[in-house]
Amino acid sequence: MKCGVVVFPGSNCDEDMVFVLATVLNRKVERLWHKEHDLKGCELIVLPGGFSYGDYLRSGAIARFSPIMQEVVAHARKGAPVLGICNGFQVLCEAGLLPGALLHNAGQRFVCRNVHVTAGTANSPLTSELSGKVLKIPVAHGEGRYYLPENELQELRRNDQVLFRYCDANGQLSDRSNPNGSLDHIAGVCNAARNVFGMMPHPERAADERLGNTDGKAILAGLVQAVVA
Numbered sequence: 001m002k003c004g005v006v007v008f009p010g011s012n013c014d015e016d017m018v019f020v021l022a023t024v025l026n027r028k029v030e031r032l033w034h035k036e037h038d039l040k041g042c043e044l045i046v047l048p049g050g051f052s053y054g055d056y057l058r059s060g061a062i063a064r065f066s067p068i069m070q071e072v073v074a075h076a077r078k079g080a081p082v083l084g085i086c087n088g089f090q091v092l093c094e095a096g097l098l099p100g101a102l103l104h105n106a107g108q109r110f111v112c113r114n115v116h117v118t119a120g121t122a123n124s125p126l127t128s129e130l131s132g133k134v135l136k137i138p139v140a141h142g143e144g145r146y147y148l149p150e151n152e153l154q155e156l157r158r159n160d161q162v163l164f165r166y167c168d169a170n171g172q173l174s175d176r177s178n179p180n181g182s183l184d185h186i187a188g189v190c191n192a193a194r195n196v197f198g199m200m201p202h203p204e205r206a207a208d209e210r211l212g213n214t215d216g217k218a219i220l221a222g223l224v225q226a227v228v229a
Contacts, residue, residue: 001228002028004042006072006088008063009034013049013085013204020207021046024217025224034066044081044227045072047088049140049202059102059143060090069095081125081227082196086141089188089198097196098189099156100148102141106181110142114213115179117187117201118171120162124190125226126197126219127163134171135215137201139179144200146182146189153184163188164199197223 003021007014014031022029030040034052039045052063063069069091076082076097084092092098105111114136119127148156156162164187168177173185180200188199203216 001044001224002030002040002042003044003046003224004030004032004039005046005048006032006068007034008050008052008066010052010054011048011050011087013202016202016204017046017048017085020204020217020220021224024207025221027224032068034063034068036068037071039071039075044083044224045075047072047082047084047091048204049086049088052087052091055087055143058090058094059087060094063087063091064094073097076196079193079195081223083223084198085202085204086139086144086200089200090143092196092198098191098198099152099161100146100189102143102200103145103147104143105141105145105179110140111144111179112140113138113179115139115201116167116169116171116177117164118167120165120186121160123160124163124194124197125223127222129222130218134167134169135219136206136213137203137216138205139201141180141200144180144182146186146200148183156189159192161190161192162186163190163197164201
């Protein structure tokens, strides 16, 4: 199984993701430049974090029109797995592959720190083994406040599409543990077909023992194993 990591101008977490996939999880990895029209036979596509095109409009709004995104959208619509982390999550929402939007953080401040999340569903390869666990994962974003209209939020809940929610160290939801003011404490979602995934926290930054935290490894390993299977 081969993984493709998309690289936009302004991506700054692409090498982190390449390292975890290739070195920690022992998978073949291709870097996919934003101007390409070839996914190079990759089965799992990852859109990493960063500031694609400088975030000069809404975050992800320009990257959504990159040539490579035509291939990513087609890949996703075939039912193939696509994961977006932070800016990658924003790009997937802008491309219409995931519901909702990521707005400026409550308080209009960039947030960069460890947070806690808990799985919102067990019906996902990212979360199937995480029920009841509280994970400590870093965030680093200025536009991470998840939002969608109330009727769409109700549909998201009915379809069990919430991957992660922000919580405290004990797994309790509270305003204090919500770092950006996201609606319903949402930190990540999937599409209705359950093959496109997005989350604001960075599991690739918590996947190596040398960092003193491997809580994110289980998230990425679960997805990789599901693709292999």
